[in-house]
Amino acid sequence: MEAFLPINPDMPSDLYIHLNFETYEEYLVTTCGLTPAQAAKASKGLAHLKSPANPDAVLSFLAGAGFAKEDIAAGVARFPMLLCCKVDKTLTPRFAQILSIGLSPAQISRITSIVPNIFVAPSMIHRIQFYLSSLGTFDLLHVALKRTPYLLGQKLEVVKPNMALLLQCGLTASDVAVFAKLLTPKPELVKEIVACAEKLGVPRNTGMSKSALWAVHCLGHDSIGAKMDLLKATLGCSEAELALAVRRAPQILRISEGKLSRTLKFLKVDVGLKLQYILLRPPILGYSMQRRLVPRHYFINVLKAKGLVKENIDFYNAVCISEKKFFQKFIDPHRETIPGLADAYATACAGKIPHGIKM
Template identity: 30%
Template structure:
């Protein structure tokens, strides 16, 4: 009913005319933060406020490109009685190369930007990112549309200091990549989360290269609340991880956030189903922390083939958790099939270690196990390429 009522009123009026006819609007200056008419001599009546809301919704739909439902929800976050400021912002964005869809996305997420001063507030930030980071316009505008908070932060007090801090740790090229990803690491929690967490790692002796790695690849881990971060680091240390090794920061990432913790628990149960003990699982985790961030389908797919079809012992895999990351179709099945066929023909030992089979480079494996025996077993290359039937155990 609300939607129908509002649009009935929209179609009964000319919304641009409504903007210009409200009480002496041409002589009023809008408050730059709230954009509510500052006139205290004649407050808006209930009818005028209702009409203003209709006008704003109409403007968001017909000028900004928002959907009706989105315009209604967005209208609760922005108020203006004349369109001069929003018009100036939209013209600025369009003239600088933002697409209509990007403008609609940006306004829908941060409608308060419609009340900005384009030349004083928006332009300096855009110029800073373009000039300092080397990011292209297309990438920057795509990022801003997805994460318009970049334009709501203070240039001098937030954006420049954050950029300089990140640049010192990971370098300009990777900072630009973080921008392209729209990383929230440039947000308002940087000073009370990222910096204290980085300082904490440094105090533990974690090498700068590992800090740079986690900051670039897993910024959400380094950007969590400081007290939670301290707890996770303590947990990881208690598990026996060494701050001087890269697995330390990988373990922190694996134990950070509700999503990763839930995935860790599911991985734990999956490995248990395949006969791994608690010690097996923790050994694998210490060797390759990301083995606890895999899907059940990935883990079971690899173990099912290696254990059921190839006859390897399941718990042995805990010693080589990195093998679970290899592609089943592109690497594990073709290589194991080749070696298995060679062993059936007595050309190689049956007890070839799985790490030897799977960890060799493609060229070395091809030379050692395929090309070398191509005359004795002509179908080897087809098996290696997945074009022949996999031999049974």
Template identity: 45%
Template sequence: MLRLRSCLLAQLLSPRSASPLSPLHRLLSAAAAAPAFSPDPSIFAVEEYLVSTCGLTRPQALKATPKLSHLKSPANPDAVRTFLAGLGLSGADVAALVASDPQLLCASVEKTLARNVDELTGLGLSRPDIARLISLTSAGGHFRCRAIVSRLQYYLPLFGSPENLLRALSHSFYLIGADIERRIKPNVALLQECGLAACDIAKLCRSKPRMLITRLESIQAMVECAEGLGVPRGSPMFKHALDAVSFISAEKIATKVDYLKKTFRWSDAEVGMALCRSPMMLRHSMDALQSKSEFLISEVGLEPEYIAHRPAMLNYSLDGRLRPRYYVVKFLKANGLLDRGRDYYSVFSYVEKVFVQRYICPYKDAAPHLAEDYDAAHRGGVPANFKFT
């Protein structure tokens, strides 16, 4: 018996028995490979909580877990999630917030989040506004900081309304974290010195909030560039000129000016006059400018000088306004329903309601299909009645 037990023990411990077919080897290997977990239910499994409760993906949870490793229970995260849900944020919204700023789950609901909501409500923000604000500023963790209230106390009067501010933040959430005293206020002061009122600054910065957070030297360079177009500070057109040249290099502006001269056959004086009256031409693509030049000069027959004096025409949509209206006027003239002395600039500049009242409605009996043909032209077609040989 002793010899038999010795043989069995030797066989089990033999290297040859440690083969893939060995039950003992498989058991030991499986035990070694099994993930270690603690049977202690008191230990808070952060990663699993983020996935199963917060709705994060596994990669998002893996990335967020180290920032929450100090949490010992789900009590505070649950309180934060409940608070956010009370503001109207969906489960998907909360998941996105946590993925962007995991430490939001560590914020104190009573001391920070609820106080921020109460004070922002006092500033005029609705709960939906606040929910949107949280989403827009989550990447920087700003809403879990008390400083957000004082920042909005400055920004709300500047932008004029919560909606304007939220629109600016949607373009650049960095605005909420910028240094107001050292960066924002000096830029605002410079814009005010250029004659821009608060409403002008708000309108300019809604779509270009970088105007507030960029270096003061950059703003000064933009101001000088706008003046270089021939638009003086303090003039009503200066805010448009500043908008047109903002964040465009001097080289690109010079290239666009040369292109305008060539495309519209303008002299130096004419391109200067056109830019003074409509500086936003600089924002149009070269293809769009080329198409409008071909249409206005070659098809409509307008003189380059006429266009230079009325450059606002170049800001209108070619297919949405210029071409359909031209077809209508040409049709009416060709059929003797309209005198030939009509000014095309007036035709193009009327708001849609006025154009229809003046050029469509009066001819519904003489030209019953005119309104239908006009609508078809808006959709890019050229109705048979608008085809002239």
């Protein structure tokens, strides 16, 4: 890189290079593909280098090994010291070791974008073998690492009992990958999370068990009682009614007080739903007001006003279906009758007021 070469023949090259090290921020952007913000942060970890020779060698090795440019950039942004690794002593043998467990260069590239320090932590390579065997596929391993990048840093003597317990609770390998954060706490804590979820009335091996486990994990098992009291007060329901709602949709425990109050007010005042109706269909409380509840309520009312749909449409059924099915049922059949209907719905889902569509 020309910026690192001395232009004064009387100045020692190593001194000039050291004085101009700040050009590494530009190097990280132009050569490694980092954003300026990422480069500004990453360059601080490279201040000890006096030359771009080793980073150049690292980039050349990774590119030659088949790593994608975007994966290299992500890896360097996460772990700038990757550029300081010795190609012959570190990268080459570790790359060969990872290849030997059955991963392809493309798969190693994807892992490096998330856990680039795998090249300086041999124990992580052994753990990859465990997760490949336990989860069954590389894709599930990749999901787990994306959601929990520090997963490979946890000792297997901690992870193994947690994984066994989660599988006993009815979670599949796919579920475990998605909720990989539950693998890393101390086993005693995961046992407490499981026990707390069961106290909520959500038994193991049921469809709602993973939702209950995640809710308890996010809130903290010692905070569930206070959250239940808050929900009961906000909803204005009995303890028995709340318990039933939580069993049906444990995810409502993760809804903030503000969002819950706004959603409840909208459903009762604007939509005209009774509290009992809502409590028997608790997932409705978790949908986005902006992206789902308000737009669908508005457009169903438009269709009702024009006599294009029945008056007794069940609101929950209209809300819980996917966007694709909502379009098929409520938008597509009326495109010709109401020009611009689809665009107006998209506008409403973006939080803007649709123009040209009136009741």
